[in-house]
Amino acid sequence: MAAKKLNIKDKYRLLTRDLDWEFSYQDHKKAFPFEEFEGIKITDWSKWEDPFRLTMDAYWKYQAEKERKLYAIFDAFAQNNGQLNISDPRYVNALKVFLTGVSPLEYQAFQGFAHTGRQFGGVGARVACQMQSIDELRHVQTQVHAMSHYNKFFDGLQDWSHMHDRVWYLSVPKSFFNDARAAGPFEFMVAIGFSFEYVLTNLLFVPFMSGAAYNGDMATVTFGFSAQSDEARHMTLGLEVIKFLLEQHEDNVPIVQKWIDKWFWRGTRLLTIVSMMMDYMLPNKVMSWKEAWEVYFEEAGGALFKDLARYGIRMPKHADLIAKEKEHVSHQAWWIFYTHGHAAGFHTWIPTDEELDWLSEKYPDTFDKYYRPRWELAKEMEAKGERFYTKALPQLCTTCQIPMGFTEMDNPTQISYRESIYKDERYHFCSDGCKEIFDEEPEKYVQSWLPVHQIFQGNCGGPDVEDVLRDYYRMNVGADNLDIKGSPDEERWKKWKGVA
Amino acid sequence: MPVQAITPDYVGDIKDRFENFHGNQVVYVGWDHHLMFCAAFAYPLPPETPFRSLLETVMPEGFSLHPEWEQIDWNTATWLLNGEPFVPQPDVALKDQGIGHKSLLRFQTPELKGYQNAGV
Numbered sequence: 173m174a175a176k177k178l179n180i181k182d183k184y185r186l187l188t189r190d191l192d193w194e195f196s197y198q199d200h201k202k203a204f205p206f207e208e209f210e211g212i213k214i215t216d217w218s219k220w221e222d223p224f225r226l227t228m229d230a231y232w233k234y235q236a237e238k239e240r241k242l243y244a245i246f247d248a249f250a251q252n253n254g255q256l257n258i259s260d261p262r263y264v265n266a267l268k269v270f271l272t273g274v275s276p277l278e279y280q281a282f283q284g285f286a287h288t289g290r291q292f293g294g295v296g297a298r299v300a301c302q303m304q305s306i307d308e309l310r311h312v313q314t315q316v317h318a319m320s321h322y323n324k325f326f327d328g329l330q331d332w333s334h335m336h337d338r339v340w341y342l343s344v345p346k347s348f349f350n351d352a353r354a355a356g357p358f359e360f361m362v363a364i365g366f367s368f369e370y371v372l373t374n375l376l377f378v379p380f381m382s383g384a385a386y387n388g389d390m391a392t393v394t395f396g397f398s399a400q401s402d403e404a405r406h407m408t409l410g411l412e413v414i415k416f417l418l419e420q421h422e423d424n425v426p427i428v429q430k431w432i433d434k435w436f437w438r439g440t441r442l443l444t445i446v447s448m449m450m451d452y453m454l455p456n457k458v459m460s461w462k463e464a465w466e467v468y469f470e471e472a473g474g475a476l477f478k479d480l481a482r483y484g485i486r487m488p489k490h491a492d493l494i495a496k497e498k499e500h501v502s503h504q505a506w507w508i509f510y511t512h513g514h515a516a517g518f519h520t521w522i523p524t525d526e527e528l529d530w531l532s533e534k535y536p537d538t539f540d541k542y543y544r545p546r547w548e549l550a551k552e553m554e555a556k557g558e559r560f561y562t563k564a565l566p567q568l569c570t571t572c573q574i575p576m577g578f579t580e581m582d583n584p585t586q587i588s589y590r591e592s593i594y595k596d597e598r599y600h601f602c603s604d605g606c607k608e609i610f611d612e613e614p615e616k617y618v619q620s621w622l623p624v625h626q627i628f629q630g631n632c633g634g635p636d637v638e639d640v641l642r643d644y645y646r647m648n649v650g651a652d653n654l655d656i657k658g659s660p661d662e663e664r665w666k667k668w669k670g671v672a
Numbered sequence: 673m674p675v676q677a678i679t680p681d682y683v684g685d686i687k688d689r690f691e692n693f694h695g696n697q698v699v700y701v702g703w704d705h706h707l708m709f710c711a712a713f714a715y716p717l718p719p720e721t722p723f724r725s726l727l728e729t730v731m732p733e734g735f736s737l738h739p740e741w742e743q744i745d746w747n748t749a750t751w752l753l754n755g756e757p758f759v760p761q762p763d764v765a766l767k768d769q770g771i772g773h774k775s776l777l778r779f780q781t782p783e784l785k786g787y788q789n790a791g792v
Contacts, residue, residue, distance in 0.1 A: 209678045356676065508710045545790035549708060549739075564713035564734035567700045567776070577710040585705045585791025587712070589776065591754065597686060598754070598774040600700070615675035615684040625688045628698060628716040 187227040192295035206291040210356035213421035217294030220416055223408040224300070231303055235310065238398050242314060245394045250321045259387040260455035261326070261665040262656055266383065267319055267392065268328040268518040269449060273345045274376070275315040276336040280349035282308035284360055291357040297416075300409050304365075307402040318395040326661050328518050328652040335517055338632070339645045340623035341445075341509070343573045347620065348442050352435075354616070359431050361413045367435035367488075370410035371476065373403060374468040375443055379450050379458055386456040418483040425484045434612070436488030437605035440497075441572040447502035448509065451531065452523060460534035465498040490605045496581040499535055503543040504577050510550065512575075514561040515637060517647050519656035522550050542584055559655055565624045565637075570599045570617055571606035578602045594618065690773040697773040699766065701731060704780045705791040708738050712776065719767035723760045740784045752778040 178186065195203060207214070226234075248254075258264065282305050289301025316332075323329040336342050352363040381396030417424045447461035459467075477487045506520075513520035523531065528547060531539045553560045566575035580586045590601040594614040601607040610617045626632050633644040641647045651660050665671075675682050690697055697719050702712030713734050717726065727746070735741050751758045754776055761769050771777065786792045 206678060210676060356678070359676075504710070507707075511708075511710050542790065545786075545788040545792045546708065549787045549792055560708075560737065562709065562734065563737065564715065566711035567702070567714050568711075575711040577707075579707075585707060585786070587702060587704075587707075589702075589755070589778075591776070595686070597689060598772070600774070600776065613675045615677075615682060617684075618686045618688075619684045621687060624714050625693075625698065628696065628714070629692050630694060 183229075184225055184227055187229070188222060188299050189295055191299070200293065204291055204293045206357050207293055210358050211423070211427055212356075212358045212417060213423055214293065215420055217292075217296070219419065220294045220296040221412060222296045222300065223412040224405050226303065226405075228299075228303075231306075234401075235306075238401075239310075239314075242394055242398045243317070246317055246321070246391055249391045249394075254390055255322055255325050256668060257388040257390070261661050262453065262455050262519070262521060263387045263389065264322055264326045264661065265328070265518040265520075265656070266380075266449045266453040267322055267389070268326075269445065269453070270380065271315065271319050271329055272332045272335045272339065272517060273342055273445060275312050275319075276333055277345055277349050278308045278312035278315065279333075280346075280353060281364060282306075282312065284349070284353045284364060287353070288357040288360045297413075300412075304402075304406055304409060307406070311399055311402070314395050314398060318391040321391060325664065327648060327659070328661075330648075331646045334646055339517055339647075340515065340627075341512075341574075343621060343623050344445070345442060347573050348438055351438070351616070358417065358427075361410075362417075362428060362431040363435040363438075365406070365410040366414045367410075367432060367439050369403070369406040370414075371436065371469070371473050372439045372443060373407070374472065375464055376446055377403060378468065379446065379464050382458045383450065383454045383456075386458050387454060414480070414485075415483075418480075418485065422484075429485055430612075432485065433489040434609050437490055437603075437609065438572065440494050441574060441602075441606070444501045444505045444574065447498075448505035451502035451534075452506040452527075457530060460531075461502045462498045462534060465494075470495065489608075490603075493581060493603075493605075497578070499538040500542070500579065500581075500584060503531075503535075503539065503546075504579070505574075507543075507546055508566070508575050508577050511560060511562040512566070513559075513655055514653055515641060517645070517652050519654065519659050519661060521656045522547055522554065538584070559657075565627065567600060568622050568624055569602035569606050570620050570622065571601055571609050573620065573622060574602060576600065576602050688774065693773075697766070697775075699726070699771060700774070700776045701726070702776065702778045703735060703738070704778050706738060706740070706781075706784075706786050708787060708792050709734070712778070717766065719773075720765045722763050722765055723769065723771075724762040726766065727760075727762070739787060740781070743784060744781050745783075748781075748783070750780045750782075752776075752780075 201208070285301045285305035285308060289298045289305060292298050292301065319329060336346055352360050355363065377396065381393055384392035384396065414428065417428050450458065450461045450464060477485065509516055510520045510522070528544060532544065550560050566577070568574065569576055576587060576589065578588050580588045588603055590604060590607040592599045592601070592607055592611055597618070599610060601610060623632070627634060627640055632640045634640050638649055641653065642649045647653055656662050675684065693716055695718060696716035699715050699717055700712040701715065703709065715726070715730055717730065751760055753771060
């Protein structure tokens with residue numbers, strides 16, 4: 173007798189919900205030990221609505237098709253020396269930040285969703301997390317493959333995962349994800365599934381992939397398209413998680429709100445690095461960070477939070493402050509990296525005159541008043557042959573780990589300082605948002621691995637900064653770091669292009 | 673609750689306690705409204721360091737790149753220690769005038785407005 177072919181509905185049931193079973197001789201709580209300690213109350217897992225009706229066999233089939241197309245384009249890109257078609261060698265430095273700062277987060281997301289999926293008592297949530305976990309693993313792999321071609325021609329891409337674990341500014345994205353993964357499974361889902369994937373991911377991916385397109389980087393654009401349908405699934409999952417938690421029990425509402433407040437703040441601080449990529453690192457600009465924030469958060473996010481108001485959820489705390497900071501953060505971030513260009517694993521530069529004018533136009537209320545003078549000073553020093561590199565290490569925020577360079581929005585030339593005393597130790601923060609996160613769970617953040625303090629403690633080699641860069645970070649000092657002017661990257665580019 | 677943990681009475685390891693710095697304490701020094709320096713500087717210093725050596729030996733390397741550094745009149749400059757008004761005593765050790773581990777010192781030079789009077 174020929175095997176009966178299952179219809180889609182039966183197949184879906186058998187390959188998702190039917191994978192579950194009742195515990196008859198084992199204690200459910202012992203099987204899912206992480207499910208209760210966060211205070212979240214789940215009364216009925218069967219109310220979970222699968223955010224996408226996908227079975228594992230269909231998943232493999234779709235993903236395999238996408239992979240085939242993607243790798244065909246990577247091959248063509250490599251065979252045609254696609255690296256020569258980018259706008260400007262400065263562009264590749266955005267890729268260096270992405271590969272060392274963002275791609276390893278995809279890997280952390282893979283690990284986080286695998287762990288979280290295991291811990292949920294409901295089979296629907298488990299299957300969804302499993303698929304997202306595999307997606308994230310695919311993303312890190314395809315990003316590495318998209319960028320490996322550049323590694324043959326440009327500096328700074330050779331040791332990205334090692335750098336992610338050690339380099340000072342990469343502790344910002346690394347600690348962000350470590351924080352989420354060290355939380356319970358529900359907080360992880362609100363942190364990554366909802367706050368990051370749903371509310372903020374467009375601010376990372378849309379500008380970045382458009383930036384790649386505007387700058388002639390077809391490999392990265394193609395990766396972006398290949399990831400897009402996955403991202404759409406991830407966003408649906410993020411939204412389902414929130415709605416499910418809020419509908420399960422009213423006691424969940426304040427807990428979820430607290431997590432939204434925390435992870436929205438952490439997420440926007442993390443995206444500071446994207447703001448600087450958009451405003452300073454893309455030679456052909458897509459839009460300003462301020463415009464991106466208005467489109468992707470204020471409009472899209474505003475509508476979302478209006479929708480969630482019926483559950484008793486309000487806008488994330490400090491959203492009003494971020495609306496002011498959108499005029500400042502990209503300039504402050506690029507200045508941090510420009511002045512620490514000797515210690516960065518990518519090149520930095522003074523914007524061209526046209527770019528300075530573009531920034532004035534996009535930031536009429538802040539750029540000329542507060543930030544253009546910094547570049548005038550940098551130009552003056554460079555002209556004297558004294559390119560400005562800062563000569564001491566910066567104070568870092570205990571929570572976000574970014575150098576404390578953010579300023580007061582009612583006094584934009586004053587650095588914003590906050591502090592807390594816990595168990596007789598003093599801790600410093602860049603903002604009320606970061607201070608509040610610490611104050612909520614100080615036993616977690618007293619463990620912050622702050623790169624500057626780690627260097628002082630002798631845990632990163634040394635004694636000099638250059639020793640740390642070379643031996644502990646494994647940078648090729650003199651090639652990976654410093655200004656783009658006079659770099660081997662720039663020299664090679666000129667040779668390829670026949671420019672003197 | 674100081675942390676939401678699955679382990680009862682979870683206590684974190686304090687990474688930056690004084691004992692981990694091999695006899696040094698960390699002192700942060702920032703120059704208000706001079707954002708040529710993106711953030712306050714962090715210095716590992718023996719607690720016995722007199723304030724004078726912080727000012728005359730440690731700080732110039734980083735701060736003297738600023739075009740206004742030479743113009744500072746230290747007799748009129750004002751200081752904040754951890755946010756409170758503070759009058760440093762040049763020949764007293766940091767620890768003996770309340771400048772403890774991870775203290776933040778800020779100084780103000782209101783007559784100097786920064787590069788191009790822009791707070792840079």
